[in-house]
Amino acid sequence: xxxxxxxxxxxxxxxxxxxxxxxxxxPELFVPGEVRxxxxxxxxxxxxxxxxAGTDLVLPGYPExxxxxxxxxxxVGIINVGAAGTVTADGDSYELATGACLYLGRxxxxxxxxxxxxxxxxxxxxxYLFSAPAHTSxxxxxxxxxxxxxxxxxxxxxxNRRTLNQYIHENGVRSCQIVMGVTQLHPGSMWNTMPAxxxxxxxxxxxxxxxxxxxxxxxxxxxxxxxxHLVVADRQAVISPSWSLHSGVGTAAYSFVWAMAGENQxxxxxxAAPVTELK
Numbered sequence: 001x002x003x004x005x006x007x008x009x010x011x012x013x014x015x016x017x018x019x020x021x022x023x024x025x026x027p028e029l030f031v032p033g034e035v036r037x038x039x040x041x042x043x044x045x046x047x048x049x050x051x052x053a054g055t056d057l058v059l060p061g062y063p064e065x066x067x068x069x070x071x072x073x074x075x076v077g078i079i080n081v082g083a084a085g086t087v088t089a090d091g092d093s094y095e096l097a098t099g100a101c102l103y104l105g106r107x108x109x110x111x112x113x114x115x116x117x118x119x120x121x122x123x124x125x126x127x128y129l130f131s132a133p134a135h136t137s138x139x140x141x142x143x144x145x146x147x148x149x150x151x152x153x154x155x156x157x158x159x160n161r162r163t164l165n166q167y168i169h170e171n172g173v174r175s176c177q178i179v180m181g182v183t184q185l186h187p188g189s190m191w192n193t194m195p196a197x198x199x200x201x202x203x204x205x206x207x208x209x210x211x212x213x214x215x216x217x218x219x220x221x222x223x224x225x226x227x228x229h230l231v232v233a234d235r236q237a238v239i240s241p242s243w244s245l246h247s248g249v250g251t252a253a254y255s256f257v258w259a260m261a262g263e264n265q266x267x268x269x270x271x272a273a274p275v276t277e278l279k
Contacts, residue, residue: 001062006041009243012222024221025182025230026237029207030082030126032190035113037129039064042241043177043203043262046074049235051112052085054121059111059129071108075134077168077180078102078256081209081235084116085125089140096125099145099182101167103175106134126235128207132261134176141173147173148181150266157250158214160191170265176263182211184255192256196220196247196278197270202262204246207237215252220245224273245273 007023015023026038029049035057037048046065050057061067067074079089080096087094089108095116096102104111115124148167154160166172168180177200177231183192192206208217211234222228228236232248240246242262 001064002038003064004038004040004239007241009165009223009226012226013230015228017137019081020228020230024239025232026239029128029237030235034080035199036061037062040203040239042239043131044133045203045205045261046129047205047237048129050127050129051082052113052115052124054115054124057113065110069109069168070131071104071106073106074131075106075138075175075178076104076129076131077178077259078104078129078173079180079182080125081128081207081257082126083119083124085119085127086096086114086116087127088112088114092140094140095110096127096142097145101143101173103141103168103173103178105138106176108138108140128257130178130180130205132177135211138174138176140177143167143173154189156186156188158191158194159189160194161186161189162192166267169267177265178259179265179267180257180259182255182257185253186252187253189253190250191241192248194247195275196245198243198245198273199260199262199270200242201264201269202260203242204240204258204260205237206240207257208232208237208247209235209256211250211254212252215254217248217250217254219248224277225279227278237260
């Protein structure tokens with residue numbers, strides 16, 4: 001488990017590109033045959049990836065979170081961004097198609113990731129994990145791709161037409177803290193949200209995927225009067241602290257998993273940062 005300590009906005013002006021990437025970019029989540037996780041002290045979130053690559057992978061406990069097993073006092077949202085796979089939780093098996101979301105609540109002891117039968121090991125499942133502390137247990141729930149709460153947002157004129165699928169949220173799959181879903185940009189649209197905004201009551205993480213190998217997303221971060229950016233490749237994640245604005249524009253259309261945890265679960269609880277105020 002890699003640890004990232006919390007930061008504050010006064011540190012941004014003195015950060016180099018390398019400093020910014022070391023603090024906020026998670027570049028290697030999906031490593032064949034491994035479960036790889038990063039712990040951030042911002043809202044005590046753990047994000048990671050599990051790539052079975054033909055072998056069963058067990059989600060372990062970690063001494064950094066003082067847990068005998070990973071979900072001892074946590075919950076996790078799992079979205080499959082690879083080929084079909086299965087997640088087994090305390091003996092119950094769930095089949096995750098590409099884009100499916102599985103919520104697992106506090107108290108589940110054994111979690112195992114595997115490829116679906118017949119899927120080639122070098123092109124198998126890639127499970128994205130987003131976890132937060134939990135005070136109680138909610139039922140394990142699987143949502144098929146496109147079966148969440150679907151919202152159509154943006155406009156082709158402003159290059160941000162997108163389909164947003166809410167999976168784990170206050171009016172969908174129940175959780176203690178996690179709010180999670182997937183957004184797909186329409187062809188010809190590049191901005192994932194505009195205006196940029198903050199959630200001063202929640203930390204949000206973005207996982208960019210379905211991005212061509214020769215394309216990148218320019219992800220904005222920082223305060224509105226002291227912005228910075230990260231250049232992000234396919235299947236890389238960004239940690240956005242509650243004080244940091246976030247928005248991004250790609251050199252090609254892409255998708256992203258957005259996930260939040262913190263003070264509340266109200267999706268629309270955000271503070272806009274109009275482009276005219278950005279510096």
